[in-house]
Amino acid sequence: MKDGSLSAVFSRTFGAGPRRVLAVHCSLAHSGAWRGLGDILKDEVTLTGFDMLSHGRSPDWDGRGDFQTRNVEAGLALLDSEASAVDLIGHSFGATVALLMAQARPDKIRSLVLIEPVLFAVTRLEAPELQAALEEEEAPFNDLLRAGEVEQATRLFNRMWGTGKPKWADMPEQARASMVRGMKAVPMSFEALYLDDKCLLKPGALDPVAMPVLLLSGGASQPVMSLINEGLARRMPRANTRVVPEAGHMLPITHAGVTAKILDQFWGGKE
Template sequence: MKDPSSVHVRTLGQGARKLLTLHCTIAHSGAWSGLAAALEGEATLIAPDMLSHGRSPDWDGQGDYFDLTTEMAAAQLTEPMDVIGHSFGGMIALRLATEYPDLIRSAVLIEPVFFAVAKQDAPELVAKHDHEAQPYTDALVAGDMALAARLFNRMWSTDDSPRWPDLPERTRAAMVRGVHVVPAVEDVLFQDQKGLLNPGVLDRATMPILILSGSKTHPVMPAIGQGLQRRLPNASCAVVERAGHMVPISHPQDTARLVQQFWQNTRDR
């Protein structure tokens, strides 16, 4: 098992509010730079790179990737702080909220990819997702990581996102490097392997939680967000207009505005 200290951690901003930020699959900690700037000095963002992402070492395939990533994120919780997670990072943030409620003041889950929720609430939308995901799933099975990364990136991008050939070679290489972790967490995301939906587990996350989705995202995502809102004791949902799945990267100003409003509301209670 990797030592949590082997993970690269980036610090963004110098604000008084300590904020743990957890990026999505095939991205890196620098994805939070836009949000850090938009928060205008209100927070200090502690942003680790997951294994096989950014400047962290590669995952060697040993151990459970979801457990490793959770452990490495939890190692940053040195005091009570807020947490924001995007996509797979949102899943890590949700788990931290259930396992370390005394160390998390609030959580923002941006498009958390907890498909097991939608399998219970809207199975037809999961079937639609699975059908659309089949090309990159086939590429992963075939071991064509470059094609898998290209198709995975396209599926979760909007029509106005840069096309694969237009991305810098360094960006493409980073995506290819990280895409092998996708099948490693499939059972967690789709089958709730860790039992987060078991009776009483989500009840532990009593802190205020905001769940964000983009208005142009895949339809399964708001179904997940609304399903989590119903299951969590203190959660609300909001929509970032004109955004797809990559909400905090494509719309950092809108994301910051909703996050700051959420923080203000939690202070006022």
Template structure:
């Protein structure tokens, strides 16, 4: 049944007092947060899970909506107040988790969220350039060439990352496995089926919220963050210079600094002496 969450693989890094829960981007896995935990220098325990069809988690069973299923899985790990962080599609999952359990989210950080509906709410033509850029990836996927589709998608979003031939074979295989579900994300990120962008749709998210992007990212991410910033009641927006879409991996120290600034507004009672 779609209302029962699929089990997912999760792991924790660090032993610090402040509890973080993180959701990775598409084609990645929970281990990509290891660098951020290290940059936070022992202050946190960071728990992350592999989304369905990623990492060590099982393939999505095809029931319900893909974003819904990952939200359900993530909520099984949200048992006490945490700082919730998400990157790219994982940021859209984290946003949904916060909407459902705001009392358990001490702070919310959305890094490069691909909630494109927020950009289109400001400008109906916001998606035009991305649709053109997406076409070769979609053509490869429709032709049944998953490896080529993964390579093209990775090229689109992983500015500054190693080229496809330079990636280890297990990494390429994992990306090829996960690429199949990218189109299944479209309804949630393009159409706002739950009405989160409607007046008052995000009013319950009163926790301190950070919208973070790289200065070298795609223009549509800038528009997404502007649209969300208008609707989130307690938010700040920040940019990391020189970074692209993969900013939590490529610029983990800078991201850690931004998180520390955010957390000054919401101290963790359990970490005080």
């Protein structure tokens, strides 16, 4: 690609199986988040994950364009390097990136798995009271961001959406610094996630996403997440939802074994 920052996007591969899979991680993480899933499925899949801009070993977002769109472009560059269609997985913010990739290049995607996509515009529209309660819960770290207290904002954000272990103070300094780096990009996606600036919820917008789609959520996650999945599923021709009762937002990491089993069933046409 002509854009230097996008051509420098880092990716890594897990497994050596026949099924080609491309995966997009959540905010504040990196492509290594897929290691657990990739190791379980190593004989079945070759899973490639890339570090989003401002995350992992990829360069910082340079502020040009739209943060979500720039990561979509990075993902599409990897997708275009594949000889044939792949299975695409996205988690959290990465799931919104994956959804836009599927909308843009449905011919290159065999199936789509969206794990807890944080497209809060769905519940702003369809469950406004529940969404308002979530945004009230988010207010403290948003206030800290506006005040320039990025590390404290990251700590609260991680407490709300992360696994809960290890605690912030127990994390290695490098891990905390990496998360703070990623946190700086989070508020740049407000319009994309809360206001649907890509018009994904407009009638017919997701009709091109006609491949088999599975939307996963954790039963112990924020209450809006299953509703977001249901709202998106209604807008896609071949989409189904599934809840992992004991899991939270980070289910592909905390419940990699369960997730792997569900993916096997989905890819095998048994979901």
